[in-house]
Amino acid sequence: MSKVRLGAIGAGWWATSNHFPIFAAHPDVELVGVCGLGPELTEIRDKFGFGFATEDADELLDAGLDAVVITTPHDLHHPIAAKALDRGLHVLCEKPMTLNADEAWDLAQRAEKAGTVFLVPYGWNYKPFTVAAKKMLDEGGIGEIQYAVCHMASPTRGLFGNDPTHMLERWNSATAPNPTTWSSPARGGGYAHGQVTHSSALLFWLTGLRAASVAGRVMTAGAPVDLFDAGVIRFDNGALGTLSGAATLADGDKYQIDIRLFGTDGVMMIDVERERVTLSRYDGTRTELEITPDEGEYECLIPPARFIELITGASSENNSDVEVAARSVELVDALLRSSSQDGAEVAVHA
Structure with a gap:
């Protein structure tokens, strides 16, 4: 397939120190946009080569993505991941996936219905x-x-x-x-x-x-x-x-x-x-x-790369x-x- 059009929601310390460098260097990834808060967002966009930056998650999710990486605070994982799955997107969602069981199994049901890759990066x-x-x-x-x-x-x-x-x-x-x-x-x-x-x-x-x-x-x-x-x-x-x-x-x-x-x-x-x-x-x-x-x-180097491999069909091994x-x-x-x-x-x- 062509490059995976990836968006990122959340641009804090773990995203910028681990995930973004991996995705920016990946030959099969196009970084479409980044969603976050704060004055550093424009700098983060430019540093990693995202196409645009926004503070509106829906704007990013509607930007023609194939996949999204979610690294927001824990309590925001469920609503954002649910929206992404309902749009048929592949999802990499940081741990803990949600804070309660009902929300976790809700995402499992949505992922099954969407038929897309869902990976939580447990290194x-x-x-x-x-x-x-x-x-x-x-x-x-x-x-x-x-x-x-x-x-x-x-x-x-x-x-x-x-x-x-x-x-x-x-x-x-x-x-x-x-x-x-x-x-x-x-x-x-x-x-x-x-x-x-x-x-x-x-x-x-x-x-x-x-x-x-x-x-x-x-x-x-x-x-x-x-x-x-x-x-x-x-x-x-x-x-x-x-x-x-x-x-x-x-x-x-x-x-x-x-x-x-x-x-x-x-x-x-x-x-x-x-x-x-x-x-x-x-x-x-x-x-x-x-x-x-x-x-x-x-270290968490393999899970982000494996996420892309699962999307492109280069791998079928999702360990998380x-x-x-x-x-x-x-x-x-x-x-x-x-x-x-x-x-x-x-x-x-x-």
Whole structure:
């Protein structure tokens, strides 16, 4: 096909430091227009080569696009993505896809009806070692999953506490993260929506599990939003699991994602921090993947490129589609509801 006519809604720190450079350099992309707020918008238009800039999302969506990338504050994802899907556009929507389960599954239904690509850019879902781990699981490496551990920790206490200095240094963006996005409960701020979205989406993509119920607690430790999260999960297949998250690693520490899966035929461990994937089967077979040093470090280079490849037909592998994202959203939504009810077990879905 001809170049993908792409528009962007949202022009903040993550869009300008990650997505826009990738799309601007992609030979199969035409950057039609960018929608955002603030005096920097014209400069951003010129820097990345967008055809026009506007503060009106509808104007952009009606500009003859094939696809749109959405990097607005979390609470605006659903209405914009819904409009895009209803126009038959391909959508790359930042994480968390939405803030509640109903909106997440609404987008899933709209995407199915539209028949277009919907990708949520979870970087760890595209790492060679996680792709290899999923292949082993899909081949029955541990049998049926009976118990799952999913833990994440990040050096993000400043981001959720109104001081994004470390994140700016990490991502080298001239556009500061907006504190109203990351440290406002009403806008989806907090560690659960901001980071547990990563680990849970990785878990659901790897395993195909879906949470049925959760009993959860969160703690703010004096911050405006949650810094610590914990939950006990029942999955649809009857398996038990735990989910945990902590925002307070020291600046510069490596991100932690630790997923441990216990099945009827064996055990798999996936450790992002120490870059390990091991499979230990009860028949005595043991496998440990060789992983390139620093492959566990977070980056999001493949998902935007894969989005274009899915549109053009160059790839059919979507490791973070709308259903994976919806399963993550519904679990985080239920965890927060449970915490507001003193940790009572609540249903994740009907």
